[in-house]
Amino acid sequence: MILESKVALVTGGTSGIGRATAIALGTAGAKVVFSGRREPEGKETAALIRDVGAECLFVRSDVSKEENIKALVQKTVETYGRLDCAFNNAGIDSPSKPLHEQPLEDFDKLMSINVRGLFLCMKYEIQQMLFQGSGVIVNNSSMGGLIAFPGISPYNASKHAVMGLTRSAALDYAKKDIRINTVNPGIIATDMIDRIADQMGSTADALASTVPMGRMGQAAEIAQIVVFLCSDAASYITGQPLVIDGGFTAN
Numbered sequence: 001m002i003l004e005s006k007v008a009l010v011t012g013g014t015s016g017i018g019r020a021t022a023i024a025l026g027t028a029g030a031k032v033v034f035s036g037r038r039e040p041e042g043k044e045t046a047a048l049i050r051d052v053g054a055e056c057l058f059v060r061s062d063v064s065k066e067e068n069i070k071a072l073v074q075k076t077v078e079t080y081g082r083l084d085c086a087f088n089n090a091g092i093d094s095p096s097k098p099l100h101e102q103p104l105e106d107f108d109k110l111m112s113i114n115v116r117g118l119f120l121c122m123k124y125e126i127q128q129m130l131f132q133g134s135g136v137i138v139n140n141s142s143m144g145g146l147i148a149f150p151g152i153s154p155y156n157a158s159k160h161a162v163m164g165l166t167r168s169a170a171l172d173y174a175k176k177d178i179r180i181n182t183v184n185p186g187i188i189a190t191d192m193i194d195r196i197a198d199q200m201g202s203t204a205d206a207l208a209s210t211v212p213m214g215r216m217g218q219a220a221e222i223a224q225i226v227v228f229l230c231s232d233a234a235s236y237i238t239g240q241p242l243v244i245d246g247g248f249t250a251n
Contacts, residue, residue, distance in 0.1 A: 002231045004029030007080040009073070011063055011121060012090030014041035016190035017140065019048070020219035021087050021226045026054025028227050030085070033076040035061035055080075063090045063117030073124040083128045085136040085230035088121045091158075093192055096151040096199035107154045114158035115165070122169060126178060134177040138229045139166050141182040143245045152196075163241065170239030179238040181229050186245025189216045212247035 008025040012018040013034030019041075022034045026049040034049075034056065036042050042058040049056040059075055061068040076083050091114045094106060118139060129135025144152070145159030163182060170180040187193055187207050193216065197204045208216040225242055228234055243249055 001029035002233065003085070003227065006030045006084040006230070007076065007082050008032050008230065009076050009083055009086040009125070010034040011061070011072075011086075011088050011117075012036055012140075013058075014038050014045055016192065017185065017188065017219045017222045018087070018089040019045045021089065021223040022056070023048050023052060024220065024223035024227050025085075025087075025230070026056060027052045028231070030054065030230075031080050032056040033059060033072075033079065035059045035063075035072050035090070037062055063121060064112040066120050069117070069120040070124050073128055077128060082132050083125060083135060085138070086121065086125045087138045087140070087226050087230075088118050088125075089140040090117060090121075091140060093196055094152050094155040094158075096196065098151060099153045102154055110154050110158055111161075114155075115161045118162055119165060122165065122180075126169070126173065129178050130173075130176060135179075136230045136234075137169075137178070137180040138226050139180070139182045141166070141184045141241060143184050143186045143243060143249050145182070145184055146241060146243065147249055151199075166241075167239045174238055179229075179234070181234075181237055181239065182241045183222055183225050183229070184241045184243040184245070185217060185222050186243070186248045187211055187216050188222060189218055210248070211245070212251050215246065217244060217246055 008030040010022045013022040014036030022032050026032045046058045061072045094110050141162040142159040144156050145163045148156050166182050
């Protein structure tokens with residue numbers, strides 16, 4: 001129960017890594033507020049969090065809309081009194097095409113969620129954390145925020161931007177007792193990796209075969225790292241990427 005009495009916020013918490021992390025935060029003792037655009041999946045996640053004995057609240061929210069983000073943070077504080085840690089996980093992928101074939105509307109949509117949305121989340125989370133005197137933020141980047149892949153230049157650009165926002169903000173608030181880091185997942189067994197594999201004319205299993213450990217990671221493995229970063233065990237870590245990729249970027 002390393003996060004007992006803490007209040008945690010998760011965006012994109014209705015499936016995949018977001019859902020696994022919301023459950024893990026609850027298991028670690030936190031009261032969990034999580035958001036997403038799909039209400040049925042939100043209800044499913046809420047039931048799973050309550051199954052581990054944690055309090056939770058689902059807020060239907062779109063991170064590309066500033067008023068939604070502001071209201072999400074306000075609702076968290078109104079319900080539980082504070083905001084101790086946030087996992088900014090909401091994000092989308094881009095179609096697999098060379099840059100000159102990428103539609104501008106797809107690029108703009110991706111940036112509005114992966115970059116602008118994350119900026120807005122951090123802005124309102126940090127305002128609350130400054131008010132209360134402390135806090136922890138973990139942003140979900142990707143190994144694609146550290147290295148590049150062909151055919152997904154908008155996605156790579158967005159995840160590199162996450163790294164830049166994280167590192168700069170970490171320096172801004174390092175003396176304010178607000179720590180800001182990223183997790184950088186590799187090939188993780190989620191719906192997103194299935195879509196990416198399909199766009200590449202491949203399969204998730206084929207992508208997994210490129211990982212030195214010989215398997216895809218699991219959402220729960222990312223979730224445990226987020227819990228660690230939110231805990232006092234990571235009290236001297238800020239501005240850093242934690243890469244969870246089965247050795248891919250070391251290969």
